[in-house]
Amino acid sequence: MSPSPNLEPTGNRMKLDTLIEVSPAETRVALVDEEGVLHRLDVHRAGRPPLQGAILRGRVSRVEKSMKAAFLDLGALGEALLPRAHDGRGRPLTEGQWMVVQVSRDAQGGKGPAVTARPVLQDRYLSFMPFGLPNDMRVDFDRGLGKGRDLARVKRMAEAFDPGESGGWLFRPAAAALTQDRDMSVLTRCRDALLARWQAAQSANDGTAPKLLEEAPSYWEALVRDAPPTGRIATDDRLLHAKIKALAEERYPDLLDGLVFHNDRETLFDATAVEDQIEEATTRRVPLTGGGELVIDETEAMVVIDVNLADGALALQGGDAAVRLNVRAAEAAGRQIVLRNLAGLIVIDFVKMKQRSDGKRVIEALRRGLKGSGGPGGGMADVLGMTAAGLVEVTRQRSGPSLTEQLLGPVPGDRPLSIDSQACALLRRAIRQTGGGRPTVYGPKPLLDAIRTRFKEALAETETRLGQPLDLVEREGRAAEIVMEKR
Incomplete structure (x- = not known):
């Protein structure tokens, strides 16, 4: 992907991986690859502070x-x-x-x-487990480091690392961005900070009532902590950009060259073509390159992904067409699992193949799709193998609601955006209204009620940024919209 010409880098990296678009009601975070393909989308709504990690x-x-x-x-x-x-x-x-x-x-x-x-107390380069690692080792290495040069380099640094007298330490993927000659002091500060956090929590553990010992990190602190060790972090919010830069200067030197401020009236997601890809991330049917489609159904018990192709199409292609289709479908399914944050038991129904041995190629493609989807989510899935009927079971650790649970309403199948998602979208568009007139939202009563109540603080911020009130006018039977009405 070519970065927008309006992205102003503070360093010299040219790769853009993490995009943060801030609006009054919500913050959306996208992970993209070098071609601009969306691999992960997270939504953080106003008034919903995270608890995970506390x-x-x-x-x-x-x-x-x-x-x-x-x-x-x-x-x-x-x-x-x-x-x-x-x-x-x-x-x-x-x-x-x-x-x-x-x-x-x-x-x-x-x-x-x-x-x-x-x-588990986490920082960018290390995780500390006060009660030890599951394998009883003092020091171990995250699977995200792979098995090549990065792992070898981090293992050399680990030889000079002092783990102290108790607990276990896990070197995280970002540690590969450090060098032993220059950055051992960074690891030492990281270790000391994690130990101090645990000591503070232990010291506060008293009294006769439940209590909070350490707050969960804010969404942006967790985002920066877990950002991929290559690529850039771009945001369209000046204050957030300054916070991230200050954090990188203080604790995360590997991020400094890749911080980007998007300074343009065109939204960050529009400028980088992410907005166009979000609909695919929530639709039930996902077309495959070269033909065929995935059909994704989320139920309470499991997620079912069906690989479909029009009747007779494979016979016309001949040869190992079923294998080629399944390989494409497997890699796409892995990407969709991470993109949508699907979790629990996931069953994928592939097209039947003549040779059972071809299942290995399909499994390898599925693992590539899961691993290649970037961020902290791709490595949490386990592929359990393929049955004789062409079914593959995947289990994936749950880390918050799926993308469809966050964005869509409760109607099964291809669902419309939820009331809250529509409200956030309207407020996001409102702050970019230009020209004379009075900004006015037309929409059904439930939508306007959501803006007035659940998003009242976001509404107040929107009006402050507009410099005038945002009129909310009830109108049924038509899609909600925002217009500039003549005074």
């Missing part, structure tokens, strides 16, 4: 032996599920026991948050 003191309210799980009272945050009824050292829990936990999944879909008894 460390808390909670009390075991009950132990469910049949589930081998426990529920914890977190005070104002309600009750949380602990999937394994053991503390951080593997000891069984008892009702009434106090313990330190970390939120592993935000509340969603009517379910409360999930927590873990084995907190």
Whole structure:
């Protein structure tokens, strides 16, 4: 992808990977590749601070032996599920026991948050696990480092790394951007900061009530922390750009050359063609290059992805057409899984092939699609193999709601944008209105009510930026729109 001519780099990198578009009601974050293809989209709505990653003191309210799980009272945050009824050292829990936990999944879909008894404190280059690594090693390496030169270079740095007396350390993919001669002090500061955070949480662990020991990182801090170690971070918000630059100067030197401020009336997502790709990320049917399509259905029990081609089309192509179709479909399915943040059990129904051995090529393509989709999401999936019927099962760790859950309404199939998504889109367009007149939104009552209530702070910010009120006029039976009415 060629960056927009209106992107003003603060360094000399030419690759753009992470795009952050800020508007009053929401912030949208896209991960794109060198050709500008969208690989991940996250939406952060105003008034919904993240809880995932927070460390808390909670009390075991009950132990469910049949589930081998426990529920914890977190005070104002309600009750949380602990999937394994053991503390951080593997000891069984008892009702009434106090313990330190970390939120592993935000509340969603009517379910409360999930927590873990084995907190992980993360920074860009290292993760610290106070109760040790699952494999009992003192130091290990993230799968995202691969098996080549990056891993070898990080292992050499690890030989000079002092892990201290307790806990376990995981070198994260961004550590590959550091060099042993120049940046060992960066790793040392990172280690000391993580240890200090855990010590502060431990010191605050007292009293007779549930309490917050460490807040979850803000969405933008987590975004910068987890940004791919190559590529750039671009935003259209001057204040956010300044915050990211200050954080990089203080703690993340590998990011400094790749910070970009988009300074133009055309939105960042329009300038980089991301906006056009978002519809594909939410539609049920996804066309495949060269013919065929994926049909993606999300249910409560699982996600089903069906590979379709018109009847008789494969026979006309002859040879290993089914294999070629399935290889294309597998790579596309992997990309869609990460792009849509699909999780849990995912079943992919491929076109039947003559040779069972061809399934290996399809599995390899699926793994490429999952791994090549960038960011922290691609490596969380496990491909379980292909059955004789051409079904492939994938399991993927849940990390928040899927993209369709965030953007679309509750109607099955090809769903319209939810009321909240429509409200955010209208406020996003409102701040870019130009010309004389009074900005006016026409729309149905439920949409206008959402703007007045759930997004009232975003509405106030929009009016401040416009320098005048935004009129909301009820109108049924037609699509919502924003126009500049003559005074």
